[in-house]
Amino acid sequence: MIRFALVCDRGHDFEAWFSSGSAYEKQEAARSISCPACGGTDVRKAPMAPAILRGKSLRGKPKQSERLATQERKKTYAFLKGLRDQLTANADNVGPAFPEEARKMHYGETEARNIYGEASVDEAKALSDEGIPALPLPPLPEDHN
Numbered sequence: 227m228i229r230f231a232l233v234c235d236r237g238h239d240f241e242a243w244f245s246s247g248s249a250y251e252k253q254e255a256a257r258s259i260s261c262p263a264c265g266g267t268d269v270r271k272a273p274m275a276p277a278i279l280r281g282k283s284l285r286g287k288p289k290q291s292e293r294l295a296t297q298e299r300k301k302t303y304a305f306l307k308g309l310r311d312q313l314t315a316n317a318d319n320v321g322p323a324f325p326e327e328a329r330k331m332h333y334g335e336t337e338a339r340n341i342y343g344e345a346s347v348d349e350a351k352a353l354s355d356e357g358i359p360a361l362p363l364p365p366l367p368e369d370h371n
């Protein structure tokens with residue numbers, strides 16, 4: 227057993243026992259360690275000399291990672307939106323008729339073109355079983371700005 231001094235993102239320090247250093251790493255990565263004071267799971271090893279390192283530099287870190295998370299979300303949103311805009315600009319919206327239209331094109335009943343629309347998971351799977359490439363369009367998350 228190893229005892230580690232830990233600190234949550236709100237600056238509460240506490241100690242916890244782990245069977246090994248790698249067991250700690252695993253639990254930290256899975257966010258299964260929670261702060262006994264606030265229940266937060268953004269927990270990491272406390273610096274060896276917390277009394278010295280506590281203060282602005284330590285408290286500044288969570289803000290930085292929050293900013294990064296926001297940037298990451300915005301990037302993902304922009305990517306999804308761009309993908310969707312590109313798809314919808316170059317394809318016909320056939321709505322719920324998508325599986326039917328996709329089949330017609332695949333079997334040469336209508337001229338091949340880019341289409342997009344709605345298909346249930348089952349329908350999309352059926353299409354792919356028939357060898358018809360149908361890509362799911364990811365739902366666009368709400369724009370948080």
Ligand SMILES: [Zn+2]
Pocket residue numbers: 234235236237238261262263264265266
């Ligand atoms: Zn805490």
